[in-house]
Amino acid sequence: MGEAVNGPRTFPNHIYHDQLNNNQGGNHIGREIVRSCDPTVLDTLALTMTKSxxxxxxxxxxxxxxAPKWHKTMGCCAFIISSVLYSLKRFGSYITKKVSWPLMFITLMMSIFMFTLFTDFIPFNRIVYSKDADNSAKGFIPLKGNTQSDRSALHLRRDVYGSDPKITLPLPRASTSSFNALSANGSQQGKAIKRFPAxxxxxxxxxxxxxxxxxxxLHPHVVAPRSEINFFNNETLQHQHGLDWYIQQMPPSLDxxxxxxxxxxYFQNHLCAxxxxxxxxxTKLILLLREPIERLVSEYMQLSEKRPGLPEFDKWxxxxDTGDVDQRVxxxxxxxxxxxxxxxxxxxxxxxxHIIESQSLRDYPLQEMRRVEKFLNLQPFFQPDDFYYNSTRGFYCMRMRFSGKTQCLGKSKGREHITVxxxxxxxxxxxxxxxxxxxxxxxxxxxxxL
Incomplete structure (x- = not known):
């Protein structure tokens, strides 16, 4: 939900020097990044790249x-020169009598091309650059929009969460209304709105x-989308829709x-982190862990139902070629x-x-969900009557407190496994x-x- 803030904060500038491996061509590129963290102005960065x-x-x-600074200079000059030449040619100036139309056209096209290199019309696949973590080239969500409201949304997010020293390049921005939903004091009183997941x-x-x-x-203070969004491990969704789209997939919630x-x-895709x-x-995170071989067998059973031609487990x-566990799987x-x-x-x-052991959740759902409540700072809600053991399925199911209806997980849950x-x-x-x-x-x- 974020920390409420009573007023604007002032953050120091961050200057980082490091080496970043460029996988394209094998050059090592040193980046000197200077970030202005004044929340009252738009971020400005100076980036110096030194090749090997x-x-x-x-x-x-x-x-x-x-955009390289020389692009700005050349683009401005080319645009101004071509505009002047075109005007003079159009009105038959003596100076431009010997200038051919093809040359004018080429100059104009080049100026337009150079001009777009330093404007906001071309998406840019940026880099998350970390001072402490492993500095490897990583794709990032391109920004969308160039309005002042889009820019100010970044400052609202910093106002709520404070400065993040690990990220030195601009963060993805959504509309101001979407980022208002991130703030405990930014949502509209009594109105359900869509928010970034807490x-x-x-x-x-x-x-x-x-x-x-x-x-x-089951908890009245929790809302969740009906299906998995898988936004942060899907580059297509990130580039085509942006963070605003992700927030719009969430159900509306009250304050x-x-x-x-x-x-x-997300777990095995480190970029998601x-x-x-x-x-x-x-954002708070919940991670469930299960005995590794049991988890592997369970996933194999699921895959074998979807892929009839999947090899037997031993061969899989x-x-x-080696006779050892295949790490390529x-x-x-x-x-x-x-x-x-x-x-x-x-x-x-x-x-x-917050980490939950899978078998413990299966055997003691009430105790584990009470721990989750505490982790999420939720009011205590779960009671013993909310869960009952289904002897046919072999695990606990849910009982709706107000309607009395019962609900068990899908047929795939509790399926029989192969013998290894x-x-x-x-x-x-x-x-x-x-x-x-x-x-x-x-x-x-x-x-x-363990």
Whole structure:
């Protein structure tokens, strides 16, 4: 929801010097970034890029779009010259009698081209640049719009959340009304509006994320979209629609309510961590973890229903050329939790991430959901009568408090799993053990399978 602020804040400028690897061509480009954090003016950045051969190019960042300074100079000169020549030619000036029309046309086209290079009409795929985290080139959401209201929205977001020293390039901007919804004191009194999620359930797939979001929907102070949005791991949505579109996918909420979104595939996509942090650094996160092999088998069962031609489990997880666990299978590496958890913890502070063990949620939903309530600063709501054990399905279901109706999760939940051979089980256990040891060290938690 964000921290309420009584007045504008003043933030210091940040100057970072570092090396960033350019994957295109292998050059190392040094960036010197100076950011003005005065919330009363639009951000201005000076960007100096030094290639490995020693050449330096000076850039200025304006409204989220980058253009070399020499482009500005040449563009202005070309535009002015072509305009003057065209005017003189049009009125038959003696000076331009020998200037041909093709030359005039080429000059005019070149001036228009150069002019667009330093205006706001061309989308620019920018970079999230971090002082502390791993500095690797990453695509980012291009800004949309160039109106003053779009620009001021960025300052409203900083007013609410404060300065973020990890992000040194401009953040994505939505309309002012959308970012008003981020602020505890910016929403309209008594009116339901769409807001950026206060909490995101970001993983892990096949660990009970569906159960958590359905349980949370029982709470009168929680609203959630009907389906997964998957915005921060979808470049097409980011570039074509922008952050405004994402906020519009959320259900309206009142001042006393929070919005919670679930997209479990964010977990293994590290870029999602940077994008969420850039959009709303105060966002709280919920992560569910399950015994790695159980999770892998569960995902295999789901995939096999969708892909009839999928190989048998043993052949799917074991490389035929090596005889070892095949790390090229994405699902295998999703269960290597420590590789992903360590990155998310490098982007978000530990206190913003609530971790739930999948089996504990399955066996003790009331206790786990009360912990979630406390994490989200929600008023206590969940009671024992909200959950009942369904012996047919083998897990707890929900009971609607006011209507008395019951609701269980989909038919896919609680499905029977295949039996994994002892030899394959041992290979998987040996493979995941180092990751589990590292995870235990990172989280200081003691799950039964750690």
């Amino acid at each position: 051969n020693g050449t330096r190019s000076h850039y200025s960042l304006r409204n989220g779009l980058v 909490c995101i359930v970001f993983g892990v797939s096949k660990c009970g994320t569906k159960a958590v979001i359905e349980y949370l929907k 006393h309510q929070i919005t919670v979104e679930k997209s479990p595939d 940077d994008l969420i942090r850039a959009a709303a650094p105060a 997880v074991i490389g035929q 994405p699902s295998v590496m999703v269960s290597a939790y420590s590789e992903h958890v360590s990155y998310w913890l490098s982007v978000f502070p530990r206190e913003q991430i 051979s002892q030899s394959i089980m041992e290979k998987l256990q040996n493979f995941y053990q180092p990751y589990n040891n590292k995870l235990k060290q990172i989280l200081s938690l003691d799950f039964p399978w």
